[in-house]
Amino acid sequence: MPSPTLAHPAASSHTTPAPLSPPTPLAPDIRSHWTLDPSVAFLNHGSFGACPREVLAEQQRLRDELEREPLLFLDRTRDGRLDQALTAVGAFIGATRGNLGFVTNATEGCAAVIRSIDLKPGDELLTTAHAYDAISFTLQHVADRAGAKVIRVPIDTPYVGDDRFxxxxxxxxxxxTRLVVVDHITSVSALVLPVKAIVERCAARGVDVLIDGAHAPGMIDLNIEQLGAAWYTGNLHKWVCAPKGAGFLHARRDRQRNLHPAIVSNHYGQGFAAExxxxxxxxxxxWLSAPRAIEFMGQFGWDRVRQHNHQMAAWAQRLLCETWGVEPLSPLDGSSLGSMASVPLPPRVAARYADRGECVRELFERFRIEIPGMVVNGLLTLRLSCQVYNRAEExxxxxxxxxxxxx
Ligand SMILES: Cc1ncc(COP(=O)(O)O)c(C=O)c1O
Incomplete structure (x- = not known):
């Protein structure tokens, strides 16, 4: 029986109770599809993803083909291969092939857009205080060179709600204001932000938006062209489980002309696709293995994958908040979450550590638990990820x- 499509989590009301039980696994022994160390409770899919064996095998097959005749692969058949992969990825994320280009990761996608903006002294670049450091630094770098300013809007926690944000x-x-850069899903606080409403509000003010969707593809149901942003970048190596180094940049047709990759190469000025x-x-x-990853995860049903991971995140957030006696950063029903949640440590535990790295190391060395520590508005939190291979016991x-x- 097909499961219902998961609505944009941030769009649902906050009246649904938090799930009392974790989801049932999507298949018996599903973790055996991954090469992950069985002795580790791997609760950090979010940082770098994890690629299934079958997808790694497809990448190896492609690498073997490349090395047999590098010129044929990287030169004469390259554009056709990339076109096919872009078409498959585009169908998955709601994007037309002609508006889509591959980049290595979301950092590179954001850099391409931010470095392509022609800034004047006194211009302002707007983002949030929860923006990923690499993107925040890229904004700072271009602003410093131009004599412009970066404005960082705070995101209060507990999250104040989409309308207020x-x-x-x-x-x-x-x-x-020359550009608004907003995360679809924040890294430190794991919140799903109301990007469509932000794009609409910015359009009314005549300002372009770059959405940093590093975590969105595969975690939430995505239709990029319906969001209407000038630019959208995302990773396929996180929640789509493609090999590392698979990112994309979507540029609305009217925002492709002055856009150049972060690395200017042989086809400068020859248009979006060529560059x-x-x-x-x-x-x-x-990039070429990404369609295989979409297909691999799709065998479990993409709606079921998203539903499973979201239910696990909401359940786990509740479990940890109740066990540790801490207030959640967002409603316990999970309505502002996708497949991750950032949960504050109890103050007595947080006080043991000089920095988040110490806490992460202790959890790994003493308990074999892999989970990142974050600092959210001054609170030390642990950010849990939920992928189909995770079990409630972890x-x-x-x-x-x-x-x-x-x-
Ligand atoms: C919101 C956000 N943006 C950008 C990135 C950077 O991703 P990558 O290292 O793949 O470029 C991350 C990584 O976790 C992220 O969470």
Whole structure:
């Protein structure tokens, strides 16, 4: 029986109770499709993803083909191969092939857009205080060179709700605002932000938006062209489970003309497709393997994958908040979450650590739990990820381990 499509989590009401039970696994022994170390509770899919064996095998097959006749692969048949892969990826994320180019990762996608903006002294670049560091630094770098300013809008936690957040962005826009950069799903706080409403509000103010969707493809149901942003970049190596180095950049047709890849190469000035299809010699097999990853995860049903991971995240957030006696960063029903949740450590445990790295190391070395530590508005949190290979016992182990640390 097909499961219902998961609505945009941030769009649902906050009246649904948090799930009392974790989801049932989508297939018996599903973890055996991954090469992950069985002795580790791997609760950090979010940082770099994890690629299934079958997809790695497809990448190896492509690499073997490349090495047999490098010129044929990287030169004469390259554009056709990339076209096919872009068409398959576009169908998955709601994008037309002609508006889509491959990049290595979301950092590179954001850099291409941000570095293509012609800034004047006094111009303003607007983002949020939860923006990923690499993107925030890229904004700072171009602003410093031009004498422009980066404005970072705070995101209060507990999350204040989509309407208030959109108003905060709106009120930070001035006549000098040249670009708004907003995460679809934030890294530190794992919130799914109301990007469509932000794009609409910015359009009304005459400002372009770049959406950093590093985590979105595969985590939430995505139709990029319906969002209407000038630019959208995302990763396929995180929640689509493609090999590492598979990202994309979508540019609305009217915002392609002055856009150049972060690496200017042989086809400068020859148009979006030509410039993005060749950025110097590199391994293009992560991009070419992305359709296999979409197909591999699709065998479980993409709606079921998203539903499973979302239900696990909402359940695990509740489990940890109740066990640790802490307030969640967003509603317990999971309505502002996708497949990750950032949960504050109990103050007694947080006080043990000089920095988040110490906490991450202790959890790994003593308990074999892999989970990142984040600092969200001054609070030390752990950000859990939920992918189809995760089991409820792994979050129960984390809950108990942290209780033990406070003892
Ligand atoms: C919101 C956000 N943007 C950008 C990135 C960078 O991704 P990548 O290292 O694949 O470029 C991340 C990584 O986790 C992220 O969370």
């Amino acid at each position: 959109v108003s905060l962005i709106d009120s930070a826009i001035t006549p000098r 993005f299809n060749w950025q110097g010699t590199r391994d293009i097999t992560p 979050y129960e182990k984390l809950a108990a381990a942290v209780v033990g640390l406070g003892g």
